[in-house]
Amino acid sequence: MSAHPSYCSRLGRKFAPLALSVLTLWGGVSAAQAAPSEVFNAEEKAAIEQIVREYLVSHPEILVDTARALEEAQQQMQQELITTAIDELRANDMVPVRGNRDAKHYLIEFYDVNCGYCKVVRPYTHRLAQEEDVAIFYIEFPILSETSVKAAAIGLALYQQDPQKYFDYQEQVMSYQGKIDSEEQLRVFITQVGGDYDKIATKAMTDIKIQRALRANMALGQNLGVHGTPYFILDGEVIRGAIKDYSVFADIIKRHQ
Numbered sequence: 001m002s003a004h005p006s007y008c009s010r011l012g013r014k015f016a017p018l019a020l021s022v023l024t025l026w027g028g029v030s031a032a033q034a035a036p037s038e039v040f041n042a043e044e045k046a047a048i049e050q051i052v053r054e055y056l057v058s059h060p061e062i063l064v065d066t067a068r069a070l071e072e073a074q075q076q077m078q079q080e081l082i083t084t085a086i087d088e089l090r091a092n093d094m095v096p097v098r099g100n101r102d103a104k105h106y107l108i109e110f111y112d113v114n115c116g117y118c119k120v121v122r123p124y125t126h127r128l129a130q131e132e133d134v135a136i137f138y139i140e141f142p143i144l145s146e147t148s149v150k151a152a153a154i155g156l157a158l159y160q161q162d163p164q165k166y167f168d169y170q171e172q173v174m175s176y177q178g179k180i181d182s183e184e185q186l187r188v189f190i191t192q193v194g195g196d197y198d199k200i201a202t203k204a205m206t207d208i209k210i211q212r213a214l215r216a217n218m219a220l221g222q223n224l225g226v227h228g229t230p231y232f233i234l235d236g237e238v239i240r241g242a243i244k245d246y247s248v249f250a251d252i253i254k255r256h257q
Helices: 005-026 028-033 042-058 061-090 116-131 146-161 163-175 183-192 197-206 208-224 247-255
Strands: 105-111 134-140 231-234 237-240
Touching: 061 105, 061 134, 061 208, 061 231, 105 116, 116 134, 116 163, 116 247, 134 146, 134 208, 146 163, 146 183, 146 197, 146 208, 163 183, 183 197, 197 208, 208 231, 231 247, 237 247
Parallel strands: 105 134
Antiparallel strands: 105 231, 231 237
């Protein structure tokens, strides 16, 4: 049975540094004593590299075991990053949250207002909020367009002014069928929830805290390996992309009761 393509690509990215690691370990004693260029000439290094290649071909389990160890180490590192992230999010009043910040369960959602899949899964997150003691942290992650960036900044400005209006605004943009690509659309959304667009837009453009918050969101996404939206972290478990049905959330919740 062939390996899953994404798994193969992950292994492929590890094999280059892995080979270098094995070569380093192979000549570790000498390398600790002097620079390699002072110990081996070109012909000797070529001979050593050939020995290493032949050894690895004869013992492929070394690559498999090392790749597995690297993957486990990366998973542990990601869990540590997630633990730190949720602690910081619970204390950060610039991050919109639905529910009690200190709820038993938590869902971190990276989303973009122009992400169609984010809109598809929104009913599931609403159901989660209704049925479970969960805090949903909304990470404005505008990666799809310039208007997405404006919409995110305006959203954060509105949240600072009136959290409930922010959630009303969020419902407007996330239920909109089509691309949000103009400032006039944003003006309509803000007006519909009872906000003063000009005042909020000015705050969005000039408030340094909002700019810092958006940059912090992008940095958090980079640290956690977020390459697209939606991206969820539910009680420490990562869910990439749109989920097929609510059971994905429900099963994770059961594991963490």
